Amino acid sequence: MFVRSSQRDNLQMPGFSYWGGYGEYTAIPNADLNMVKSPESVSFEAGASVGCRFMTSFHGVIEQAKVQPGEWVAVYSVGGVGLAATHIANAAGANVIVVDISQDKLDFAKTVGADVTINSTETNPWEAIQDITKGGAQVSIDALGIAETTLNSVLSLRKRGRHVQIGLTTSEEQGMVTLPIDIMTLKELQFIGSFGMQAPNYPTMLKMIGSGKLNPDKLVTNRISIEEASASSKEWGSITRWALQS
Template sequence: MKVYAIQDGFGLDHVRPLEKQIPVPGTGELLIKMRAVSLNSRDLGVIDGFYNPHLKLPFIPVSDGVGEVVGLGENVTRFKLGQRVSGIFTQSWISGEPTQEGWVSTLGNPLDGLLAEYVVLPEQGLVHVPDHLSDEEAATLACAGVTAWHAVVEEGKVKSGDTVLVQGTGGVSLFALQFAKLHGANVILTSSSDDKLERAKALGADQVINYKKTPEWDKAVLELTDGRGADLVVDLGGAATLNRSLQALRVGGQISIIGILSGASVENFDIIAAILRKARLQAINVGSRDMFESMNSAIAQNALHPVIDRVFPFEQSVDALRYLSKGTHFGKVCISL
């Protein structure tokens, strides 16, 4: 079978095709013929050596995908041949709170990822995906979808009438927009592109802010909410956005810290603003299998469709990763097998 692997060093120039034997499922495991994968910014960090500069090479990247069960190991009870499944991001996180030990079971680092024609995964680390979704749509759920669901629904507990501020138009951001609207919230969305803002409005965003044209976007949020602020801020920016997210928050509101697109270390963190707003800062690291399954039920019941920017063929996997690195996408970038 063909895989794409990081070879001979870090960086996209070192991601190349590689021939490997089709793996054999052991007890409690399934052989999955991959149909599609989707890309996350984390994948680029893994490929660049940011997350683990000591990663043993060659290494197969990419954490999110969907495939068909084509082989069963002994004692498999949760799935049957021919069913479509997706791997959960943290393979050992089934329910409840995560554990420190669980972080060694994440797909695409440190476990080999899914940019391969076939993979073997344990049945406990898999879920069924909604029938109405295409393979590419289903492939977007494991990280971006579950992260947004965790932030908006599980921790944010967003309800009708709440105001949710969402940063950007990547996969997590647009899922957060969709899930917030599903729960009756008013959504304010920020982007540097007027075109993307118009597309976000078509998806249901109630108000939009171009942060390039309005650098003090936190004040704009306060104006849009009559001085109250947002109940929940989905913060994807990190270093450059967290202090403004605080300023845009209502008293007693919550910030879901998800991304580090502008850096991972915040200088001059505004502690006073956090205290005055009684702010709750909740870090989000994808989610459990239970969250994934709850999200899938909501997606199926509401016939929701993830937003896909572009689909590349498997042979153009490196081109897909390069496209993602440009940051011009609206929604998810996928690879079809």
């Protein structure tokens, strides 16, 4: 299983910075650092499913936010990262609220661990979360990265809450969003960035998958051959570009 350290200055990823993302065989630079053996208790499909959305969410939920049992966790946008974050937070014993504009995605989120769903086309999400949780969530995660979800995520928090930013901004924001700094200061909120996951941290996640505490298989909705992967990737890229432009 190939993994990487997300804080290296010269980050290298197959399929992103060099060829090999969909190769049956590929060269892995610094393999002694960048590879972790997948235990036999983890199925092939589960192992294939952990990168990159699942491990990214695991790092954000477990290692960065340090979600605790009984806490309220709000997840904004339930695409791949948001669904994984929902499942992982639920496995950690949290009460999970998910927010999206797609009812189909919200319905699917319930099957992987969401306790409450909010369609943000029908109601103000952060006001609803403040009401449901009687004061705000302890943790809120922006898994999308647009200005609206980042702001709503921060406003969803109670005093001393932790906002986790996983989603990167689009070409519209260009890395810059407006935040309610006075509220963040008065409430003593934490703003936590989260990117990827470091190689030494994989064994903890894999152990939880092998024991059945985490089940990334639940997020698998389609199976394709490696020969079909490239075409599927191009199709998904076209969908993503269309979504960002619309």
